[in-house]
Amino acid sequence: xxxxxxxxxxxxxxxxxxxxxxxxxxxxxxxxxxxxxxxxxxxxxxxxxxxxxxxxxxxxxxxxxxxxxxxxxxxxxxxxxxxxxxxxxxxxxxxxxxxxxxxxxxxxxxxxxxxxxxxxxxxxxxxxxxxxxxxxxxxxxxxxxxxxxxxxxxxxxxxxxxxxxxxxxxxxxxxxxxxxxxxxxxxxxxxxxxxxxxxxxxxxxxxxxxxxxxxxxxxxxxxxxxxxxxxxxxxxxxxxxx
Amino acid sequence: xxxxxxxxxxxxxxxxxxxxxxxxxxxxxxxxxxxxxxxxxxxxxxxxxxxxxxxxxxxxxxxxxxxxxxxxxxxxxxxxxxxxxxxxxxxxxxxxxxxxxxxxxxxxxxxxxxxxxxxxxxxxxxxxxxxxxxxxxxxxxxxxxxxxxxxxxxxxxxxxxxxxxxxxxxxxxxxxxxxxxxxxxxxxxxxxxxxxxxxxxxxxxxxxxxxxxxxxxxxxxxxxxxxxxxxxxxxxxxxxxxxxxxxxxxxxx
Numbered sequence: 001x002x003x004x005x006x007x008x009x010x011x012x013x014x015x016x017x018x019x020x021x022x023x024x025x026x027x028x029x030x031x032x033x034x035x036x037x038x039x040x041x042x043x044x045x046x047x048x049x050x051x052x053x054x055x056x057x058x059x060x061x062x063x064x065x066x067x068x069x070x071x072x073x074x075x076x077x078x079x080x081x082x083x084x085x086x087x088x089x090x091x092x093x094x095x096x097x098x099x100x101x102x103x104x105x106x107x108x109x110x111x112x113x114x115x116x117x118x119x120x121x122x123x124x125x126x127x128x129x130x131x132x133x134x135x136x137x138x139x140x141x142x143x144x145x146x147x148x149x150x151x152x153x154x155x156x157x158x159x160x161x162x163x164x165x166x167x168x169x170x171x172x173x174x175x176x177x178x179x180x181x182x183x184x185x186x187x188x189x190x191x192x193x194x195x196x197x198x199x200x201x202x203x204x205x206x207x208x209x210x211x212x213x214x215x216x217x218x219x220x221x222x223x224x225x226x227x228x229x230x231x232x233x234x235x236x237x238x239x240x241x242x
Numbered sequence: 243x244x245x246x247x248x249x250x251x252x253x254x255x256x257x258x259x260x261x262x263x264x265x266x267x268x269x270x271x272x273x274x275x276x277x278x279x280x281x282x283x284x285x286x287x288x289x290x291x292x293x294x295x296x297x298x299x300x301x302x303x304x305x306x307x308x309x310x311x312x313x314x315x316x317x318x319x320x321x322x323x324x325x326x327x328x329x330x331x332x333x334x335x336x337x338x339x340x341x342x343x344x345x346x347x348x349x350x351x352x353x354x355x356x357x358x359x360x361x362x363x364x365x366x367x368x369x370x371x372x373x374x375x376x377x378x379x380x381x382x383x384x385x386x387x388x389x390x391x392x393x394x395x396x397x398x399x400x401x402x403x404x405x406x407x408x409x410x411x412x413x414x415x416x417x418x419x420x421x422x423x424x425x426x427x428x429x430x431x432x433x434x435x436x437x438x439x440x441x442x443x444x445x446x447x448x449x450x451x452x453x454x455x456x457x458x459x460x461x462x463x464x465x466x467x468x469x470x471x472x473x474x475x476x477x478x479x480x481x482x483x484x485x486x487x488x489x490x491x492x493x494x495x
Contacts, residue, residue, distance in 0.1 A: 039317065058335020061318075109466075163358065163360055168356075172443065172445070178338070179445045187456065
């Protein structure tokens with residue numbers, strides 16, 4: 001029987017899918033709140049239709065704000081129940097070893113789109129440098145999500161507070177919040193497309209995808225995809241547990 | 243073109259600067275202290291001997307422009323030109339009070355209402371119109387300097403005034419920002435040099451400028467995904483997994 005390695009806590013799994021659901025709903029409602037032909041991501045038919053569906057732009061804004069606060073509360077809950085997990089995540093995600101990780105990133109992008117031939121043609125070995133708990137692609141998207149998420153949450157709260165505490169003199173902060181909210185969502189969404197493909201559609205990461213439900217990955221997946229992490233853990237728990 | 247275009251036609255020579263319009267508007271629309279949705283401007287008095295000394299008063303408010311720069315500056319569409327009435331409206335429930343529209347008006351017709359902390363300006367008194375009344379300022383004006391109506395309806399008083407005064411209709415337009423205002427002054431009016439060029443805040447300009455860039459990045463990302471999907475289907479399983487796997491295992495052992 002193949003050995004399993006624990007990758008995610010129940011709270012990790014919950015916050016991942018909770019975040020996914022919130023982001024989907026926030027994206028769907030948020031794009032509908034942009035009502036200006038110069039910045040509409042998909043054209044004015046979308047906000048027009050959505051606003052009609054929910055009985056007006058004001059209702060759509062309320063829905064967006066309620067989901068936004070639920071999202072923030074979800075994260076505060078997660079931080080209280082699994083602060084250690086959050087700290088581990090942040091440490092792993094922001095610790096980059098430049099030479100190893102950049103080489104991984106560039107090779108992986110070529111391998112995934114063009115295959116190993118171009119790498120061989122320029123005399124590069126197609127083998128990927130070993131990765132830790134997260135590979136550089138996961139790190140890059142996680143970094144964007146953390147930084148982007150904080151920017152999105154803070155600017156969102158500022159916009160919510162606009163008609164409660166801000167004045168004509170300080171409204172420029174609200175206006176810049178709109179801009180930053182827009183840019184941050186755009187950039188995180190660009191990364192999200194790749195994340196969804198790599199995690200849910202690409203066959204290679206299937207065991208990783210399953211672990212986002214079960215919390216565990218099989219040994220050969222851990223060894224092949226997260227070699228540095230595998231070597232760290234395969235000695236420890238194996239010696240004690242199995 | 244809007245089906246209707248509500249507008250104000252003003253004979254400013256009739257204005258006696260009584261400020262009745264300003265006060266009735268403040269009362270009708272509960273405008274907070276220190277702010278006003280409309281105004282009466284005055285020309286610099288031309289002092290001379292005795293009776294020739296004169297000055298000119300000019301009532302005004304939001305001009306419900308055909309190309310409103312305030313609407314262009316609004317990120318949410320909370321301020322918009324109503325397709326039915328031609329009135330530039332503010333949907334308070336959608337306004338987040340970012341203030342972009344305020345410097346974008348060349349006429350200074352907008353302010354951030356201190357009570358609701360959102361943009362505010364003349365909306366031609368919708369509650370009064372629904373009750374069959376004229377906007378408060380028009381109703382109050384003792385000399386009837388302000389006339390209100392639909393200029394797309396040829397039988398309206400405003401249309402008749404415009405056609406009677408053909409060639410003598412003045413619009414107050416900023417030299418840099420012609421927003422095609424719908425406020426018409428009959429005969430002569432003064433002052434006319436008080437407008438300011440529309441200023442769209444830098445935050446909005448930045449958003450408009452980076453918007454194509456962001457769409458480009460999302461597009462590139464989407465293309466990348468398509469390329470990976472294509473490879474997944476064309477090259478079969480993109481797992482060149484197995485042989486590599488064994489190599490690695492061999493190395494490790």
